Amino acid sequence: MHKASLRKLYRAKRQALSEADWQQRCAAIQERLLAFLTTQFEPEDGFTLHTYLPIRRQREVDTYSIIAELRQRYPKLRALISRSHSDGSMRHVSWSDDVTLTDNQWGIPEPADTNHPEVNSHDIDVVLVPLLIFDKQGHRVGYGKGYYDRFLATCRPDVLAIGLSFFEPIEAISDKTPLDVPIHVCFTPFRNWYFFNHL
Structure with missing residues (x-):
């Protein structure tokens, strides 16, 4: 199936x-992820993990709970979140108690101000990647903006890109492109x- 059809189907x-x-399903995914980590x-x-924050209306996997548990297990964990920019880039900052969140135009929670120091993508060890569905080759369908594909392309070759999915994979996404990471x-x-x- 094509990405557009898959987006419509898996949103529903x-x-x-x-x-x-x-x-x-959130709890089961969290348990599997934590066991793997x-x-x-x-x-x-002390590793660095970048996470997306869930869009409430899209009913994404609850990463707030995941990060809370990881902080208990890994006191030296550095958790990062991002602001998305109109040029398609993402600016990464440490997610701490003094970071105020606000929803952007797509309903994505982001840091409300730009005063926090930026973290280079090469410093990231693990990325939790949002998706709607994935296939048996590890390709995913996101929301079509390409932010995470561009972001992952700037990370170290050994970064660990992890997807979280409510549903089992389809056989193949028919319209993959060379830019899909x-x-x-x-x-x-x-x-x-x-x-x-893929590593």
């Missing part, structure tokens, strides 16, 4: 989830999907 599938089902990092490791791992409520051949 998300909206059709009951609140209880949404919460259960414990195989990659020791509790004393695949993910390395994706967690669903039911299974872990690994695409390490």
